[in-house]
Amino acid sequence: WLDKRGIHHNPKTVLRIMQKYNLLSVVRRKRYYHHSSILHKYPNLLNRKFHADRPNQKWVTDISYIPTKQGFLYLSVIRDLYDNS
DSSP: OTTTTTOOOOHHHHHHHHHHTTOOOOOOOOOOOOOOSSOOOOOOSSTTOOOOSSTTSOEEEEEEEEEETTEEEEEEEEEETTTTO
């Protein structure tokens, strides 16, 4: 709270003042994410061999998350490794 307002402070001084007035700080609990019991792990089929001898032999994909004021945009790119199209 003090940092957001640009107020310089010493943590020990803040602690002493809080103890004097019997103040407690709010400590938020860490959020735990529950994952499914089965984790999806797939084998590395390319094994760093990114060269293809013919079209449609090897395709790769990537997803990027772009933050905006309204939320996130999701950019999904699919490439053919033969000609990088």
